[in-house]
Structure formats: structure tokens, C-alpha cells
Amino acid sequence: xxxxxxxxxxxxxxxxxxxxxxxxxxxxxxxxxxxxxxxxxxxxxxxxxxxxxxxxxxxxxxxx
Numbered sequence: 001x002x003x004x005x006x007x008x009x010x011x012x013x014x015x016x017x018x019x020x021x022x023x024x025x026x027x028x029x030x031x032x033x034x035x036x037x038x039x040x041x042x043x044x045x046x047x048x049x050x051x052x053x054x055x056x057x058x059x060x061x062x063x064x
Contacts, residue, residue: 006038006048 015033022029038048 004040006040008037010034011035014053 012035015035019029019033038044040048
């Protein structure tokens, strides 16, 4: 891997729900919501996703 981009989709739900609640409660909302992305390299991937090393040792699961 040379590099990849982390989009952090695991954080989208909380942000979308908060935005929806603000709209429903007629609070002002920004015209756009941006997500912070991060460039992943072999040097920083374990800092951004520390459980990756653990997952390498996890038993493999097969979907049926």
C-alpha cells in the first residue's frame, strides 16, 4: 500500500442525526457539512486504526 484515504464513515450517523434534529427544531444549519479525511500510510495506519493489528490475529470468518 502506498497510501489510502480514511473517510471515517463510522462517524456519519451521529453527525447526520444531529443535523436532522437541528433542522426539525428549526435551528440554523450550515449549507454544507464536511467530514475530516486523513491520508493513511504505512507509518500512520496503526495510529488511526489501532485495532488493525489485533484484527490480523483474529480467527477468519467465512460467510455462508
